[in-house]
Amino acid sequence: MPVQEIDITREVCPMTFVRTRLALDRLQSGDVLHVRLLGEEPWRNVVRNTESLGHTLLSDETGPDGTRLLAIRKS
DSSP: OOEEEEEOTTOOTTHHHHHHHHHHHTSOTTOEEEEEEOSHHHHHHHHHHHHHTTOEEEEEEEOTTSOEEEEEEOO
8 A cells, every 4th residue: 555645734725635635636546645734724624625535534643843644545
């Protein structure tokens, strides 16, 4: 299961989800995307929208610098 990673810590909504969706679109079903982001609003939007598209949130970790790392499995 290949893993890709994107860093959207410098992006603002709605670009946070746009970049996440574009990355997911390039993956095969079952692949995992790691998304590094910063802030509550980007986190809510990315999680809500990826789940609404049927993808699975595998993990959600917060780093010491306040960034979050999400692992999303493409459906």
